[in-house]
Amino acid sequence: MVQFASDGRPLPSPTPVSQPFFDGARRRELMLQRCPRDGFFHYPRSRCPDCLGDxxxxxxxxxxxxxxxFTIDRIGHDPALSSRIPFAIGVVELEEGPRMTANIVxxxxxDLRVGMALKVEFEDVDETTLVRFTPR
Ligand SMILES: [Zn+2]
Known part of the structure; x- marks a missing residue:
């Protein structure tokens, strides 16, 4: 079930596995899971996507x-986000390797360009902290 913020935006619903990611975001830390054999992976999951180790x-x-x-939503595909258009949705390749989907702000x-250097940024929305990226 989707939760909505007080401003109407849909919010992520942390699970026991993904809660540390959101706890890290609240501390202004981007947390990733790391397998001792295969390295970093994202999105949060209970087992490594390469070796299935836990x-x-x-x-x-x-x-x-x-x-x-990246893509730019100019028409409001999600009615809950239509008041925020236009906005950018990007796939960010992290220095650690994994790719993460997030808003680019x-x-x-x-001025958005594939290959542009980005850094993480955090936005508190009610009790949740969203991860997004901005130019560096
Ligand atoms: Zn692994």
Missing amino acids: DWSWEKASGRGELHA GCELE
Whole structure:
């Protein structure tokens, strides 16, 4: 079931597995799971996507990455977000390797370029903290 913020935006619903990711965001830390054999992975899951091991640990990531791909929502595909258009949704390739989907903020939409250097940024929305990226 989707939860909505007081401003109407849909919010993520942390699970026992993903809660440390959101706890880290609240502390202004980008947390990733790391398998001792295969390295970092994202999104949060109970087993490594490569070896299916469950002996991963949470580690603080650099928060730096590059824009791998993006799109701009100019028409409000999700009615709950239509008041926020236009906005950018990006796939960010983190320095640690995994790719993460997030809003790209802090620059003109026309200035977005694949390969541009980004850094993580956090936004508190009610009791949740959202992860997004901005140019660095
Ligand atoms: Zn693994």
